[in-house]
Amino acid sequence: MKVIKRDGRAVDYDRTKIKIAIEKANQEVKQKERATKEEIREIIEYIESLDKKRMLVEDIQDIIEQKLMEIKKYDLAKKYIVYRYTRALVRKQNTTDESILGIIRNERK
Numbered sequence: 001m002k003v004i005k006r007d008g009r010a011v012d013y014d015r016t017k018i019k020i021a022i023e024k025a026n027q028e029v030k031q032k033e034r035a036t037k038e039e040i041r042e043i044i045e046y047i048e049s050l051d052k053k054r055m056l057v058e059d060i061q062d063i064i065e066q067k068l069m070e071i072k073k074y075d076l077a078k079k080y081i082v083y084r085y086t087r088a089l090v091r092k093q094n095t096t097d098e099s100i101l102g103i104i105r106n107e108r109k
Contacts, residue, residue, distance in 0.1 A: 028079040
């Protein structure tokens with residue numbers, strides 16, 4: 001499967017990225033709220049079972065949020081959502097910074 005990144009690039013699907021993202025969110029919640037290794041594996045297997053040739057990164061992240069809520073890991077889902085939002089702000093900030101630098105340098109894109 002190919003994953004379509006926000007910038008339009010297609011990259012190979014990498015299940016470890018999903019595992020790492022959920023594990024990072026796991027570190028932000030209490031032990032009882034954490035997803036188990038088995039639950040993480042089931043989320044990954046669900047995504048893979050969709051047997052898509054291509055998926056948008058946002059769609060994969062939406063599925064992860066949905067699955068976390070289905071297994072009643074609401075605090076974990078919230079942390080994951082906040083992480084996504086924070087990353088979006090960082091991306092926007094980086095884009096804004098590049099635009100400002102372009103203006104300063106008198107460059108146009």
